[in-house]
Amino acid sequence: xxxxxxxxxxxxxxxxxxxxxxxxxxxxxxxxxxxxxxxxxxxxxxxxxxxxxxxxxxxxxxxxxxxxxxxxxxxxxxxxxxxxxxxxxxxxxxxxxxxxxxxxxxxxxxxxxxxxxxxxxxxxxxxxxxxxxxxxxxxxxxxxxxxxxxxxxxxxxxxxxxxxxxxxxxxxxxxxxxxxxxxxxxxxxxxxxxxxxxxxxxxxxxxxxxxxxxxxxxxxxxxxxxxxxxxxxxxxxxxxxxxxxxxxxxxxxxxxxxxxxxxxxxxxxxxxxxxxxxxxxxxxxxxxxxxxxxxxxxxxxxxxxxxxxxxxxxxxxxxxxxxxxxxxxxxxxxxxxxxxxxxxxxxxxxxxxxxxxxxxxxxxxxxxxxxxxxxxxxxxxxxxxxxxxxxxxxxxxxxxxxxxxxxxxxxxxxxxxxxxxxxxxxxxxxxxxxxxxxxxxxxxxxxxxxxxxxxxxxxxxxxxxxxxxxxxxxxxxxxxxxxxxxxxxxxxxxxxxxxxxxxxxxxxxxxxxxxxxxxxxxxxxxxxxxxxxxxxxxxxxxxxxxxxxxxxxxxxxxxxxxxxxxxxxxxxxxxxxxxxxxxxxxxxxxxxxxxxxxxxxxxxxxxxxxxxxxxxxxxxxxxxxxxxxxxxxxxxxxxxx
Numbered sequence: 001x002x003x004x005x006x007x008x009x010x011x012x013x014x015x016x017x018x019x020x021x022x023x024x025x026x027x028x029x030x031x032x033x034x035x036x037x038x039x040x041x042x043x044x045x046x047x048x049x050x051x052x053x054x055x056x057x058x059x060x061x062x063x064x065x066x067x068x069x070x071x072x073x074x075x076x077x078x079x080x081x082x083x084x085x086x087x088x089x090x091x092x093x094x095x096x097x098x099x100x101x102x103x104x105x106x107x108x109x110x111x112x113x114x115x116x117x118x119x120x121x122x123x124x125x126x127x128x129x130x131x132x133x134x135x136x137x138x139x140x141x142x143x144x145x146x147x148x149x150x151x152x153x154x155x156x157x158x159x160x161x162x163x164x165x166x167x168x169x170x171x172x173x174x175x176x177x178x179x180x181x182x183x184x185x186x187x188x189x190x191x192x193x194x195x196x197x198x199x200x201x202x203x204x205x206x207x208x209x210x211x212x213x214x215x216x217x218x219x220x221x222x223x224x225x226x227x228x229x230x231x232x233x234x235x236x237x238x239x240x241x242x243x244x245x246x247x248x249x250x251x252x253x254x255x256x257x258x259x260x261x262x263x264x265x266x267x268x269x270x271x272x273x274x275x276x277x278x279x280x281x282x283x284x285x286x287x288x289x290x291x292x293x294x295x296x297x298x299x300x301x302x303x304x305x306x307x308x309x310x311x312x313x314x315x316x317x318x319x320x321x322x323x324x325x326x327x328x329x330x331x332x333x334x335x336x337x338x339x340x341x342x343x344x345x346x347x348x349x350x351x352x353x354x355x356x357x358x359x360x361x362x363x364x365x366x367x368x369x370x371x372x373x374x375x376x377x378x379x380x381x382x383x384x385x386x387x388x389x390x391x392x393x394x395x396x397x398x399x400x401x402x403x404x405x406x407x408x409x410x411x412x413x414x415x416x417x418x419x420x421x422x423x424x425x426x427x428x429x430x431x432x433x434x435x436x437x438x439x440x441x442x443x444x445x446x447x448x449x450x451x452x453x454x455x456x457x458x459x460x461x462x463x464x465x466x467x468x469x470x471x472x473x474x475x476x477x478x479x480x481x482x483x484x485x486x487x488x489x490x491x492x493x494x495x496x497x498x499x500x501x502x503x504x505x506x507x508x509x510x511x512x513x514x515x516x517x518x519x520x521x522x523x524x525x526x527x528x529x530x531x532x533x534x535x536x537x538x539x540x541x542x543x544x545x546x547x548x549x550x551x552x553x554x555x556x557x558x559x560x561x562x563x564x565x566x567x568x569x570x571x572x573x574x575x576x577x578x579x580x581x582x583x584x585x586x587x588x589x590x591x592x593x594x595x596x597x598x599x600x601x602x603x604x605x606x607x608x609x610x611x612x613x614x615x616x617x618x619x620x621x622x623x624x625x626x627x628x629x630x631x632x633x634x635x636x637x638x639x640x641x
Contacts (some may be wrong), residue, residue: 025051032636042079044069049086057274061090081110081119089125092133095240095277101130121159125166132170141171148480161190165202172209180210198236201227205243212250221250228262241266241278248285256289263289267304279308416445416489441489449486469596471509473618476540476549477514483519484538487527495532497525502540508547509620514593519549521586522613526553530610543619546599550614557605567591567604590615 028048035041045067052060064086071079088103108123128143144167151160164183168175175183184206191199208223224247231240248262267282269275283305290297420442423430430438480500489496508515519538526536534554541548558566567587587603594601599617606612 011615017572038070038074039076039079042070042074042076043082045070046079046082046086046637049083057090057093060086064090077110077114080117081107081114081116082109085119085123085126092126092130093275093277095280097130097134104130106380117154118152118156121147121154125159125163129166131172137171142179144171157190158194158196159200161187161194161196162202165199165206165565168206169202169209172213174507184210196228197234198239200233201231201236204230205239205246208246221247224250230471237269237273238275241269241275244269245278245281248282252285252289260286260289276308276311280305283308306597311369314447343530414449417442418488419489419493420445445486445489469511469598471511471597471617473507473509473620474512474515474629475504476506476508476547477504479516480519480538480540480549483516483523486520487523491527491536494527494530496527496530497535499535499537501537502549503542506540506542506547508540508549508617509596510617514597518590518593519551521590522551525586525613526551526555529553529555531555534610546616546618548614548616550612552606552610552612554608554610557609557611558603563603563605567601587613 010608025048028044028051032041032044032048035044045063049063049067052063056310064083068080068087070084070085071077072369084103084107085104086108090101091097091100092105104123104126108120108127111119124143124147128140128147131137131140131143143376146162146164148160148167151157151163154160162185168180168183172180184203187199187206188203191203204223204227206222208227211217211223213219214502224243228240228243228247231237231243244262244266248259248266251259251262263282263285266278267286270279270282286297287301287305290301420438424435425439477500478501484498484500487498523536523538530536530553536554537552539550539552567590591601594615594617599615601615603611603613
């Protein structure tokens with residue numbers, strides 16, 4: 001069996017930390033107590049473990065376990081991986097291939113995480129060597145091919161030389177002669193570049209095997225003997241043992257004495273260095289030679305073998321428990337790590353959800369505020385539109401009222417002027433006194449028209465600037481006399497008597513322009529619907545809280561179905577004549593004016609004939625100088641003009 005694991009591991013260590021001769025072990029041991037940096041201390045322990053197996057495998061195991069314990073505590077993954085690698089070597093040399101494979105595999109996984117390409121290649125090669133020892137050739141070849149593929153791109157290619165050698169030693173038949181020479185030349189060139197005497201020694205062993213394979217027995221044996229001598233001189237015991245085993249196997253059939261010599265030499269080195277695996281190999285070989293003709297020697301070697309197997313069993317049991325403890329601790333650490341990662345992930349998830357919830361609440365709150373603000377804006381716009389609509393309605397009503405006011409208040413004085421102008425066309429029919437009287441009448445009518453026009457202008461100004469009701473105490477009888485003046489001529493022409501039956505002591509609290517418009521409108525409507533030879537009477541009543549004014553005519557009255565809506569702007573009235581239509585618009589304006597002055601307005605048919613249009617205004621303030629009469633007092637009719 002070809003065992004080249006030690007060379008592989010030794011070269012891997014050399015590739016990582018530089019080539020170290022065995023004499024450096026003493027130097028490293030002296031420097032070890034002086035190292036204060038924990039990481040460097042672990043690296044030094046692993047170097048000692050790697051180098052020490054050539055002298056004492058138990059010391060190598062001690063240093064590796066110590067390095068692993070410190071690395072685990074420090075969470076130094078590189079140091080832990082190197083320690084697992086050395087422990088794998090120890091179990092391999094002790095012959096426990098199962099544990100060796102486990103530790104190699106753990107080291108390989110650590111190196112993969114660390115992306116340590118060189119050590120990935122060497123652990124793959126180590127695993128291939130174990131598979132070879134377990135007779136699992138397919139797995140061994142696959143592992144070697146993976147190692148070759150990964151090693152193709154390595155910048156520091158010292159490991160590749162040993163990989164070529166092991167491939168050629170373990171599976172020479174799987175490589176053609178030409179390819180074998182190429183691999184061997186590359187291995188020698190790389191080993192020479194790094195001055196690696198161990199690998200050069202292995203290349204000599206590979207060359208010897210090539211001689212033997214090609215039938216050059218003598219040259220092969222000489223090459224092996226030379227390599228064995230150099231190995232013993234260099235104290236490279238593990239390589240030397242494999243060469244001594246090959247020499248013994250070559251002489252077993254032709255010269256048993258030489259075979260026994262090489263086997264005993266190998267057994268002595270194995271016992272000295274504690275290599276149980278090779279101790280069993282050489283012990284079995286010697287036992288098989290002596291059991292045929294020297295039972296005493298055979299018994300001696302059988303006893304040695306028994307001791308080796310017992311020691312191996314004790315070591316395997318102990319090491320098995322050690323690996324189980326290591327695996328359990330690893331599982332515990334992994335479980336704690338996983339738990340911590342899960343908690344961290346859970347915290348991240350909860351944090352993200354909390355953040356998402358906060359953002360969602362913020363967004364919803366913002367949307368709610370925007371919606372509320374939007375609704376408030378819409379409501380404000382609706383109110384603005386409503387106010388504008390109301391203003392438009394008011395403006396529209398104002399225009400209508402203005403037209404009605406102009407039509408009603410200017411018609412009478414202008415009509416009187418037209419009548420007088422017509423009369424004046426026949427000036428010769430009148431005396432000078434009569435003409436002067438007509439001119440005076442025209443002058444009075446003009447004055448009245450101008451006064452009405454001025455009053456209307458003032459009222460329009462009030463409306464346009466915003467109406468503000470400021471009532472003042474006004475003598476009611478004088479207001480009625482003033483309102484009757486424009487209608488004197490038309491009343492005379494229609495043979496209608498106008499009677500002001502208001503006590504001169506009655507005062508009314510009102511806006512003059514508004515109340516005079518009402519008076520003129522009531523009087524005008526009464527004249528319009530009064531027959532000839534009839535009377536129109538204006539009366540006033542005083543009370544503690546209000547003053548009432550009524551204009552009574554002797555016409556045909558108002559139909560009962562029209563009474564409820566005569567002052568209502570909203571009711572679509574149907575009029576039987578243009579007279580009724582004009583009167584209806586004016587009455588609606590009168591109703592609006594009374595509302596502005598906080599009063600009441602109504603109409604009722606008289607018991608006899610005709611109708612009475614009335615309004616009442618509240619008394620705002622009382623004066624001790626005036627007396628309000630509750631009984632109407634008769635007044636003289638207007639003088640004929």
